[in-house]
Amino acid sequence: MKVIITGGAGFLGTRLAQSLLARGTLADADGKPRQIGSIVLFDHVAGAAGSDPRVRTVAGDVSDTATLAQIVGDDAGAVFHLAAVVSGEAEADFDLGMRVNLGGTRAVLEACRRLPRPARLVFASSVAVFGVPLPEVVTDVTTPTPRASYGVQKLISELLVGDYTRKGYVDGRSVRLPTIVVRPGKPNKAASSFASGIMREPLDGKRSACPVPAATALWLLSPERAIDALVHAYELPAERWGADRSLNLPGITIRVAGMVEALARVAGRAVAERIVFEPDAAIERIVSTWPSRFETKRADALGFSRDESFDAILAGYIRNQGIRIG
């Protein structure tokens, strides 16, 4: 089986590839495990292929239909569509967001439609599809009303994934990811970038600016659970999904203040004091429209899982990164 990962040079794409290589198989439409023969990591920049001979990296424009058709070929079995311009960037550069986040999904779907047999596709959507006005708790039937271009583009992509699925062109599944923390590496232009930054930078001995108030509540998922969710979304039989191919994933709710306390608890007060609150109206405006409390009955019933606690997320990050405390 050939697996395509768009956004394959990104954080989640790289992690997903590692996880798939370690597993070696993915469930097929009949539910039986099928050997992963190759993984194509597609991104706008060439990623690191690593030493595994099964991995190939390709650089190109995800919105270019011809490029996508070539990459998907006529033998793609599984597609994970993760490529996206992040929220802050999609808001700052409308055309770029439309081209990559909407045009990219269309190009991926069109390439899949041309396959001799429908591929399974997992699309990484986002809780940014929700926006004000919001109920106290978002449920499986809450109407998405995105109030930023990123969320609009993700929601439109979900609708396309749903309709291409209904038409039998692809077997698509869209999962709405919570904010993923703790991401290693550098800050990016996502409005949620700070959520990882305020943990990562202090643990790295650096000062970190938090652009939102301490009372801001967030809906979080660890990278490990996010990868689990993408694979589980893929492996679930089509009939378990039914007609509705969009799903709110489980997560945990925590305020920024609670994250700061957890950092102090796990790494010491001195580390937590490296977080400085420096309000940024543009970031706050976007983040304040995101929901932070969910009831995820459908995802729970489908077997998706959440992190145990924020302390557990933080401990996992420290362990995975080999960070020495104290």
Added chain:
Amino acid sequence: MKVIITGGAGFLGTRLAQSLLARGTLADADGKPRQIGSIVLFDHVAGAAGSDPRVRTVAGDVSDTATLAQIVGDDAGAVFHLAAVVSGEAEADFDLGMRVNLGGTRAVLEACRRLPRPARLVFASSVAVFGVPLPEVVTDVTTPTPRASYGVQKLISELLVGDYTRKGYVDGRSVRLPTIVVRPGKPNKAASSFASGIMREPLDGKRSACPVPAATALWLLSPERAIDALVHAYELPAERWGADRSLNLPGITIRVAGMVEALARVAGRAVAERIVFEPDAAIERIVSTWPSRFETKRADALGFSRDESFDAILAGYIRNQGIRIG
């Protein structure tokens, strides 16, 4: 003021133009009436301009960005975007539906975005954005879950109209039209075509096949109220619309059986007996996913109006068409 009507050669477009010409003005952003200097009827086929010197007809592809930019020019003040491939056709020809119903909206919005000052735009959406599962009564907060490509394309268009509006590129308003009856002329490829046909053809002395069961409930609006709604949607001040630019219009609920009875009442039993029930699974599958009962509090509060009764709709059609009964 220059007014652009896409789908200008169509039934609603032609009626809208007549209504605007008769009014002579449209409210501007400051609420004051502004003279309509010209109306451009844009459609894929050249429409009839009639004798009014203010009207110009242009034939072209609504999804062609360059054509749209040329038509909108830098002096369009008002845009009514009605052009669409109808439901049955969008389902039968996926690519055509995507190109016209999604690509067309994008081209219109991009042309508007290039104007020196944001135009007001009214987009004719549809209750086909709703689909199963549906509550007993659709309200202003019911989540649209379209189950046919036409509804998906309309909903995506609404999302784009909303986001272009939020960005200040256009002052857009999307109204979800009920099924419009009674349409004069010939049957078309809309899944709802029969709803007009079963009144129009018998009144014209012809047999008419009804593809859905008599118990099928429909959500209806007359052409007159539809035109009123488009103009009212245009003239409402932006602050009355607020952030949510999509609206379920008022209508009336009636079963096909009730329509047949009304026809017998208004035109005689012999006329009503020209309706023959001939089930069509494809049509029924689409129509059965459409909602028929709504609570339209927001539209009511905004001053949109419904027809008095189906008898009144039917009487209006007979009067407007100059049909002699008995």
